[in-house]
Amino acid sequence: MVPSEAYQYKGVVHLLHHFRWTWIGLLAMDDDRGNQFLQTIVPILTENSICSAFTFKLPKATYMEEVVEEMTVKLSERYQYLMDRKTNVLFLYGEPPVVTYLRIIFTKVVFTSLTPLSKVWIISSHWDFESLALQNILDMETLHGTLSFTVHSNQLPGFQEFLQTIRPFWAEGDGFIQIFWEQAFGCSLKHKQEDVEEICTGEEKLESLPGTSFEMHMTGYSYNVYNAVYAAAHALHNINIHGSKHRRLAKVGRLDVQNIQPWQLHHCLKRTLFNNSAGESVRFDKNRELVTVFDLTNWLIFPNGSFARVKVGRLDPFAPSDNQLTLNDDRIVWHRGFKEVRCSDWRLILKVQSLLL
Known part of the structure; x- marks a missing residue:
């Protein structure tokens, strides 16, 4: 159910071509996934006449203390790459550790003489805001x-009403919702503790939480x-309805799910096609990967730590190849310091400089 990264990279190329951005920097974590990203994306960019100015690898650290120490020692040295005029x-392979690392960079820059970044960031679909305690104290306006x-989403009928019914003790044994409830509302569901001043009533409203904590x-x-x-339910239903020499039925005629092997379910999943309650089609390609639409989102970060996500475009694999990316340019809000530089412009500048030397 995870959309293919390869198709997302095609969308990035469409986006770069749309705005004629041909000179970009690449950022990723220095690990297997980050290195695989760089090995994949650089040839794609080259084939599409897009220049990779530099690759910035963020060192992998096991503990937060190691990240802070690394940035304290090498902040100026590493930051110069990002400041390349x-x-x-900048295109970032945005898995959560990378974003945490960047937050620390941005925050430390505030307390130094270094100039804050004024770049346009393009970030892969792995990235999203997280409910972190550090969210409010780490500078994020750079993004x-x-x-x-x-990943594309749609609003399902009754979802809003469902969220409004959630309470911390709504299901026996659901410890997750209780832990989340205490952290989100800053209260305790247990008897009053020394380090907690407020007791949760259990009637708090999820809609009262800021978007950084709960959407x-x-x-x-x-x-x-x-x-x-x-998708799994449809696959099991098809096994039950159409029959298979590999399935077993209980005496009452119901499917004995415990006897279904994973390979049997996967075999049926690849042929699964249905419309969900939002009216959208769910299907898989020949490689058994989800074929889905991507939303192009513009992230707006406000000084108080809140944010807004605005859909400004759509990447549709079902559309003709030359019309898969649709954009509403007028809705995009740019970073105030953004200036466009074309690859060909800098090639000319460097050539002139070499002639003058």
């Missing part, structure tokens, strides 16, 4: 105006989980 567009291809709209990840459950 020829590069105003204002970020563009990212996010009332269905996110792409939740939408994928919803579709995954129904």
Whole structure:
């Protein structure tokens, strides 16, 4: 149910061509996934006449203390790469550790003489805001105006009403919701403790929480989980209805799910096609990967730590190849310091400089 990264990279190329951005920097964590990203994306960019000005690898650290120490020692040295004045567009392979690392960089820059970044960020779909205690104290305005291809979502009938019914003791044994409730509302569901001044009533409203803690709209990840459950249900239903020499039925005629092997379910999943309750099609390609739309999201970061996500475009694999990316340019909010630089412009500048020397 995880959309293919390869198709997302095609969308990035469409986006770069649309704005004629041909000179960009690449950032990723220095690990297997980050290195695989760089090995994959550099040839794609080259084939599409896009210049990679530099690759910035963020060192992998096991503990937060190691990250802070690394940035304290090498902040100025590493920051100069990001400050490259020829590069105003940065493409980040945005897994959560990378974003945490960047938050520390941005925060430390505030307390130094270094100039804050004024770049346009393009971030992969792995990235999203997290409910972190550090969210409010780490500078994030540097990412204002970020563009990212996010996992597509749609609002399902009754979802808002469902969220409004959630209470911390709504299901026996659901410890997760109780832990989340205490952290989100800053109270305790147990008897009053010394380090907690307020007791949770259990009637707190999720809609009162800021978006950085909880979003009332269905996110792409939740939408994928919803579709995954129904995809499995449809596959099991088809096994039961159409029959198979490998399935077993209980005496009452119901499917004995415990005797279904994973390979049997997968074989049926690849042929699964259905419309969900939002009216959208759920299907898989020949490689058994989810074929889905990406939303192009513009992230707006405000001084008080809040944010807004605005859909400004759509990447549709079902559309003709020359019309897969649709954009509403007028809705995009750019970082105030953004200036466009074209690859060909800098090639000319460097050539002139070489002639003058």
